[in-house]
Amino acid sequence: MNGPAPTPSEIFSQSLTTELKPQEVAAPIHGQQHRARQACLAQWIAQQGGGVVVLAAGEEIIRNRDNPFPFRSHSDFLYLTGFPEPDAWWLMRVDDKGNSETVLACRPRDAEREIWDGIRVGPQHAAQRFAADRAIELSALDETVIALAGDVPALYAHMGMDARLDERLRHWLAAVRAKGRAGVNAPDRIIDLSAAIARQRLIKDTDEIATMRRAAEISAQAHVRAMAFTRPGHHEFEIEAELLHEFRRQGAQSVAYGSIVASGPHSCILHHRAGSRPVRDGELVLIDAGCELDGYASDITRTYPANGKFTAAQRAVYDVVVAAQQAAIDATRPGALLSDPHDAAVRILAQGMLDLKLLAPSSVDGLIESGGYKRFYMHRTGHFLGLDVHDVGDVKTPLAAGMVTTIEPGLYIRPADDIAAEFWNIGIRIEDDAHLTTTGVDLLTRGVPVEAEAIEGLMRD
Template sequence: MNKTNIYQQRRNTLAKQMLSKTGGGIAVISTAPEVARNRDSEFPYRHDSDFYYLSGFDEPGATLVLKVSSKGQLESHLFCRPKDAEREIWDGIRLGPEAAPEVLGVEFAHSNQSLDQKLSELLADQEAIYIRLAESAEADRRLRHWMKQVRGQSRSGINPPSEFHDVECLIHEMRLFKDAHEIDTMRKAASISARAHVRAMQVCKPGMREYQLEAELLHEFRNSGAQSVAYNSIVAGGANSCILHYRAGSTELRSGDLCLIDAGCELDGYASDITRTFPVNGKFSGPQRALYDITLAAQEAAIAMTKPGNTFMQPHEAALQVLTQGLLDEKLLKLADYGSLENAIETGAYRRFYMHRTSHWLGMDVHDVGSYRESIEGIAQDEKPWRILKSGMALTIEPGLYIRPADDVDEAFWNIGIRIEDDAVVNDSGCELISRGVPVKADEIEALMKS
């Protein structure tokens, strides 16, 4: 299946949901705006994920409108920037509305300058409109303007939509399940990121700066064809490894310290997300190795529970068992204070050393969309059961331990931060780890760095 057909199929799937829910209607999805970086330049442009998921179009200034009749007939309208020879000299070639139908497989394309006028026509006599509810003040203003234009035609017997629905709920449920094209792209992204992590391990040596390792990652990402990072890379040496969202800075990487790298590229709109922790000098110390092996065992326990039929939380619960037992074994938690492993978990004793969950969804966004709980009517959100894992879901598996200096902690463990993260796609037999192109066992890491 070519890419155009993929996006057409997704639009058709959304149209069927709209037909089932409200007997048709209008869906309006705009892409992300350009954002100024400073006085005369913008941040590198990145499309809106929902918009791209349905259109495959990555230019700014665009809006997709889907009109679904009561008989299920779909009209796709793309509003995009018109061709402009002067601006294209400065900013690059635009697709333009004339070429869009053939290239993107939409039925109609228009200049984005006609959006307000055309929307008032498309909204006329529609029962329901699907939009992003409470998206922004500007989006609300534009919706009020469109509705006002339609209401102005009431004496002609034309009425505006009377029902408002959140289009994100429908799109995000679709995005939660990855098709073969998406999984293939994510495999390629993870492979590139794995090579970047290998590169960083191979060049790392005492005396380097964090930003120098970040440069190695970025080189491998772009040199391998990735368009961008999926998120700001974390390169954290020594005590910085205990800061969860630390940015690569100028700290010197010292012999005897660990380096934690959490970095992934974005390829063709899809994210990868890998974390590895390794010794700057290529050899784990005794305390470092002890905590590393505990963390890896926790990840292996979580991987074993990542399979269809289990809940989203079961891998996390499996990791907690191993991590908390390891903390007790290493006397970072004292059994006498809690009485049992179960009580240490129940009371959250582990949280001072492990304060995040083991997984999150992964896809077009690094923290991808989709509810973590089952959708059951009549039950409060926080009482709904955790989501059942199914084939096609993609998620990270990333346990960690972060030991900060404290009076009741053996000084040998101070400033050791460890996280091990891989990307998993749930399949019929369990899950596929798509990011294991970089070593994960301590012996393998040491061997790679030695070579």
């Protein structure tokens, strides 16, 4: 083939080409990685006695009338296959020794629809490029599932997430049972697969970390661009536009979540979407935004003064949040729980509330025991990050090398009679993405400054 091969990102976003060749069809993360993930899952299923995995990519969702949302596969489906098209299914039959067979079911090539919607992969290329033993058209899905599910003890799938999927699983199970007179044994149970795949997804492989590092770099540069652009009088939506421009300019396919651009009193609303409010002199701007690259999320929050200079009150609160984040970073290490960084941050934040006289005199322990600190800090300090921005895992999950978490303490001070007016409408959150190593953490998102002096310098320059 003449010329450079398409990049993984170009393939992932399904850039329209005039002719699809097998070598042009690829997943952003190489097929051997998907094979390794499938083998790990197969080993676990073998330990349960074997069975058949049935996973759906999901359907295209209509936004309004005949206008669909951009499609994105279910994260577990992406993790195991990398296949980017809607309506696809992935099947894996595993025996009790770990031997497996994988099948990818997808839409057929369709010359007429491809004029409108772009090139489809089709079964003829899907198996070769997306880590399946064979690929079939969707029309053959029912008979294939029924054939694979004979003489295995269980079906493994996502249960309780989609009523239509649950019903389809029951239909397939009934069809296998109907073959009992022919000597075919049907599965006697359907097992939810979510927890098993979650355990795998928690530990990122080298390709995943490389992708997340690049996503973090793009997002950091977008934050820097938005920060440098901001001046009193700019609207929140104008600042958001700077973020989105940089995301796409650098190759990210989409935002990882709805971007939060909050100025003035909006900074005390945790999930305020950018609106038409103009930023005023003397106010803070809080941006919580990250891109998605090849399926993987980034997640950064920074808070900065619209005019480039923190007021004394803003700076006092900001320094408390910086200290709380550092305490949480120090507590993020292998063997700790995800709740440990939160607990470390809360102690610093509670002490800061007392020092700034935001709360009546008390003790840090008293504020924590009573929950009094939650008046100004009402969310957790972090979450896992990966294919989902709020990725698999919970607060009691022991941290280990290869995991990626966010670290995001904040303080949100709404106007109130018992609060000094200089603190009103100060909402501050600082968030970084942390890759756990064997010795501690590698902060992926420090391409955008955190220290107050560095922020003021960036905006001044």
